[in-house]
Amino acid sequence: MIKTLEIKNFRCFKELYLRELKRFNIVVGEGGSGKTALLEAIFLSGAASPEVWMRLRQWRGSGSTFQLSGTRASYESLFRDIFYNFEKRRPAKVEFTDYEGKVRSLKISYPSQEKYSLKSIGDRPGTADENIFTIEPIVFAWKSKGKEQKARVDVKDGKVNFRGFNNVYPVWFSSPLINEGQLVARGFSELSLMKKSEPLQRAIRELYPDIVDISVESIAGDLAVCASVTTLKEKIPIGVVSSGMTRFVAIMVAIASSPGGVVLLDEFEVGFYYETLPKVLRAILAFCEEQDVQIFASTHSYEFMQTLVSLIKEREEAEEDFNFLRAERQGPICTMKVLEDFAAAIESKFEVR
Amino acid sequence: MSSADSPKPITSEFLIVGEGGGDASFVENLCQVRGVPGFQVEDARGESNFVERVKGMKSRKGFDRLKGILVVSDNDDGPEQSFKKIRNYLKDAKVPFPDAPLKAARREQNGLAVVVMMIPFEDGIAHKGCLETLLLKSIEGHEAVRACIDAYSTCLGAGRTRNQEDKLQMRCFVTAKYPEDPNLSLSHALSPSKGIIDLGHKCFDEIYAFLREFPKICEPRRNV
Numbered sequence: 001m002i003k004t005l006e007i008k009n010f011r012c013f014k015e016l017y018l019r020e021l022k023r024f025n026i027v028v029g030e031g032g033s034g035k036t037a038l039l040e041a042i043f044l045s046g047a048a049s050p051e052v053w054m055r056l057r058q059w060r061g062s063g064s065t066f067q068l069s070g071t072r073a074s075y076e077s078l079f080r081d082i083f084y085n086f087e088k089r090r091p092a093k094v095e096f097t098d099y100e101g102k103v104r105s106l107k108i109s110y111p112s113q114e115k116y117s118l119k120s121i122g123d124r125p126g127t128a129d130e131n132i133f134t135i136e137p138i139v140f141a142w143k144s145k146g147k148e149q150k151a152r153v154d155v156k157d158g159k160v161n162f163r164g165f166n167n168v169y170p171v172w173f174s175s176p177l178i179n180e181g182q183l184v185a186r187g188f189s190e191l192s193l194m195k196k197s198e199p200l201q202r203a204i205r206e207l208y209p210d211i212v213d214i215s216v217e218s219i220a221g222d223l224a225v226c227a228s229v230t231t232l233k234e235k236i237p238i239g240v241v242s243s244g245m246t247r248f249v250a251i252m253v254a255i256a257s258s259p260g261g262v263v264l265l266d267e268f269e270v271g272f273y274y275e276t277l278p279k280v281l282r283a284i285l286a287f288c289e290e291q292d293v294q295i296f297a298s299t300h301s302y303e304f305m306q307t308l309v310s311l312i313k314e315r316e317e318a319e320e321d322f323n324f325l326r327a328e329r330q331g332p333i334c335t336m337k338v339l340e341d342f343a344a345a346i347e348s349k350f351e352v353r
Numbered sequence: 354m355s356s357a358d359s360p361k362p363i364t365s366e367f368l369i370v371g372e373g374g375g376d377a378s379f380v381e382n383l384c385q386v387r388g389v390p391g392f393q394v395e396d397a398r399g400e401s402n403f404v405e406r407v408k409g410m411k412s413r414k415g416f417d418r419l420k421g422i423l424v425v426s427d428n429d430d431g432p433e434q435s436f437k438k439i440r441n442y443l444k445d446a447k448v449p450f451p452d453a454p455l456k457a458a459r460r461e462q463n464g465l466a467v468v469v470m471m472i473p474f475e476d477g478i479a480h481k482g483c484l485e486t487l488l489l490k491s492i493e494g495h496e497a498v499r500a501c502i503d504a505y506s507t508c509l510g511a512g513r514t515r516n517q518e519d520k521l522q523m524r525c526f527v528t529a530k531y532p533e534d535p536n537l538s539l540s541h542a543l544s545p546s547k548g549i550i551d552l553g554h555k556c557f558d559e560i561y562a563f564l565r566e567f568p569k570i571c572e573p574r575r576n577v
Contacts, residue, residue, distance in 0.1 A: 302360060324412070337417075341447070345409030348402070351360035352412050 001294045002042070002096045002262060009084040010092040010108075011037035012334035022323040023288065026308065027298045027336070028353040029327030034334030035298035038327065039173060039264040042296060045094040045106040046171030046262065050140045050153050051162045053082070059178050068155055072135045075155060079138050082108055085332050104144045104169055110136040142167070170261025172254040176270035180250055181239065185223035187253040189216040199290060200252045203283045207276070208245060214238070225249055247271035248280055252287060259291045269301040277307040285311065285318075298327075300353060302346075309346040319343070326352065363415030365393035367568060370407070372397050372426040372439070375484050376472070378540035380425055380564070386545050386552040387561045391568065396540075397424075407446035421457070421466040421571030422448070423564075428471045429516055432479035439469050454479060455563065457570050466571040470563065477559075483516050485523035485539070491554035498529050 001023065007016040012034045027035045040056050057078070058064045068074045082092050091109035098104075141150045144167050154161045174180060191197040192215070204211055213228040217235060226235040227245070239246045247270065254263045272280050281304075288295055299305065312319050324342040328335050339345070345352050369392050371377025377396035384392050397403045407424075410416060424443070429435050436454055443450035443458075449467045451458035455477060457466040473480050473487040480486075492499060502525045506518065513521065527542045528535040530549045542549045 326412075326414070339412035341408040342412050343409075344405045345412035348406045348409040349360050350406075350409050350413040351362040352414055353360075 001099050001292075003099045005042065005096045006094070007038075007041050008093040009087060009090045010041050010082065010094060011084065012329065012332065013037065013041070014084050014333050016334075016336060018325070018336060018338075020323070021294075023294050023321045024285065025294070025296045025323045025325065026305070027296065027325045027327055028300070028305070028339075029298075030329065030353070031300075033327035033329045034336070035327045036175075036266055037334065038336070039266055039296055039298065041094045042096070042262060043171050043173045043264055044108075045096060045104060045142075046169035047106075048142070048166060048168040049162050050138070050151050053079070053140070054160070054162075059175065068160075075135050076110075076138075078160070079108075079153075102145070105142070107141045107143075109139055109141075111139055112136055144169070170258040171264065172258045172261070173264045173266070174250050174254045175266035176247060177266065181225075181246075182223055184250045184253045185216045185225050187257045188214070188225050188249070189223065191253070191256050192216065196256065199287065200249075200256045203252055203287055204245075204249065207248065207279050207283050211245075214249065225253075243271040244273055244276060244280070248283075251284055255284070255287050255291050255293045258293055260293070262294045262296065263288070265295060265297040268297040268299045269304040274303050277304060278311065281307055281311055302353065305346050305352070309343045312343055324352075363393060363410075363413055363419060365391055366418055366420045367392050367423070367571065368410075368419055368421070369394040369423045369425060370397050371395070372403060372424070373399055374538070374540040375543070376425040376427070378543045379484055379488075380423075380560075382543045382545060383552050383557060383561060384564060387557075387564075389561065389564045392423075392564070403442050404445045407443065407448055410446075411448070419465055421468065421567060423567060424467070424469045426469065426471055427483035427516075428473065428479050428481055429483060430481055430514055432471060432481060436469065436471050436479070439471070443467060443469075463573040468567070468570060470560070472560070475559065481515055482519060485519040486515070487556060488523055488550055489519055489526070490556035491551050492526055493554075494551075495526070495530070498526060501529070502526060 002021050003019070005016075005018045005021060007013045009015075016038075027038060029035050043056070044052055066078070068078075076088065080086050080088065083090070084092070088110055091107050093105065093107050095103060095105035137152045137154060139150050139152050141148055143149075147167070149167070151163045188197060188200075191200065197214075201214055204214055210230050211227050212230060215226055215228070215235070216223055217226045218224075219226075219237065224237045224239070227238050227241055228235050229241065238249055251263070251265060254265075269277070284295075287293075308322075312322060322342075324339040325336045326339055328337055339352060342352065369377070369380050371380060371394065374396045377394050380392075381394035383389070384394070397406045410422075424439060426439050427435065440450045449458035449460050449465065451467060451469055454469050454471045454474070457468050459466050471479050472484055473482045502522050505525060506522060509521075523539065527537055527539065527549060531537050531542065531547060537547070541547065543552070545552065
């Protein structure tokens with residue numbers, strides 16, 4: 001479980017230090033205040049390959065395919081928004097320490113000693129010397145257990161190549177903005193193969209009594225998590241049953257797949273009907289404790305926070321498991337404010353977001 | 354959640370928290386009538402909610418912009434005990450708590466100033482009573498109604514505390530002056546649009562003067 005987190009020169013964070021993180025860390029704040037960037041920093045630092053950065057770009061709407069024109073600017077455009085204020089000469093750093101004192105860090109930089117020649121392609125065929133560009137490739141350097149592993153992002157024939165590092169920290173990123181159906185189906189299937197899906201099945205049945213069973217099926221070649229519903233004679237993809245159930249299963253698969261790790265939930269509340277929120281949250285909180293999973297969740301929803309506070313009050317001893325943060329933006333700089341007496345603020349119906 | 358219940362951020366540098374709705378409405382309307390700008394005025398919704406509301410305020414959006422909080426409460430039948438009660442509430446809510454009414458308390462030199470105003474007071478000295486005690490002083494021009502209220506009060510007999518007596522008389526005055534709604538609450542009766550209470554009356558001058566000076570009281574202390 002992550003106890004402290006330090007971010008430097010990453011996205012909108014010039015410098016951020018968070019201490020005493022808890023099992024449940026809830027982040028509120030205006031759009032563009034750095035909530036998702038915080039989740040991305042944790043996701044990247046736990047990852048094992050720069051490929052994760054390309055996934056984040058895609059989730060942020062940059063598209064899954066790209067073609068480099070062969071210039072240094074074209075290459076660097078893939079990574080420019082990693083760096084605070086686009087200051088690529090200063091490395092971006094994310095470092096966290098867990099409750100056992102173990103440190104893991106990620107440094108993203110353009111080391112000037114690592115020159116690299118890039119032959120132009122596309123509309124500028126690389127036939128002449130002037131079309132050979134010398135670039136400094138970006139390097140993702142993860143450090144864990146005292147060992148550093150660098151992964152350089154190379155480009156060959158307009159395609160990006162990554163090398164990885166096999167020491168990962170179990171982190172799962174779930175967002176309603178990502179089409180994560182295939183990922184969830186694969187995750188569920190892996191749990192099922194290892195006979196570890198039962199706690200998840202149980203939680204789903206408790207929340208949705210009409211569901212008899214959840215399984216992964218192949219539908220026209222695509223994997224889909226399907227539900228066996230008492231009122232229907234055939235199994236049905238959960239996405240067809242309800243968006244709330246889809247989101248719930250995605251979150252539960254994320255938790256079940258990351259024991260002892262971290263689950264990052266962007267816009268937690270999206271998809272859930274307000275009346276089901278208490279049950280949904282109760283099930284998720286209990287499952288996190290069972291699986292020893294730490295949560296970082298962003299939200300815009302006041303109903304979500306009210307529900308959470310009522311659950312905290314219900315389980316008096318649990319208040320110390322929660323940490324509430326508000327992302328705030330002042331000009332280009334994002335910061336995080338730890339919200340004291342959050343429950344009292346919500347009960348007084350104060351605006352905290 | 355209705356729009357009336359919608360959570361609101363802090364948008365001013367100075368926040369006035371009335372212990373009850375009447376206190377809040379009085380200060381808000383006084384500021385409006387006398388042209389004292391820059392305050393956000395709110396109601397702590399009574400004694401039972403006071404600590405939670407002040408505690409929760411620290412998480413509230415816009416809290417960091419605050420330079421000063423003014424808490425307004427009644428002296429009731431014991432000015433000293435009533436002030437101590439408010440002081441203890443502030444302590445429980447983990448915000449700075451002053452040693453005396455109308456004095457600023459701060460944790461840090463440039464930090465948030467918290468001031469408590471206990472009403473009624475005259476020449477800075479607290480007196481027994483409540484908001485209604487003060488408001489009754491403003492009804493000088495209504496001798497006929499006043500005479501009726503006094504007669505009614507006498508008819509009801511003794512046995513009420515000063516606070517109860519003043520609340521009874523003010524209730525009668527509001528009811529007499531606003532026949533359209535005899536149940537009109539004091540909070541609404543304070544609105545200038547109702548024409549019931551003259552907030553321009555001289556009995557409010559000292560509070561007005563204090564409110565005008567409040568931003569200066571909250572200014573960061575400078576080392577001499």
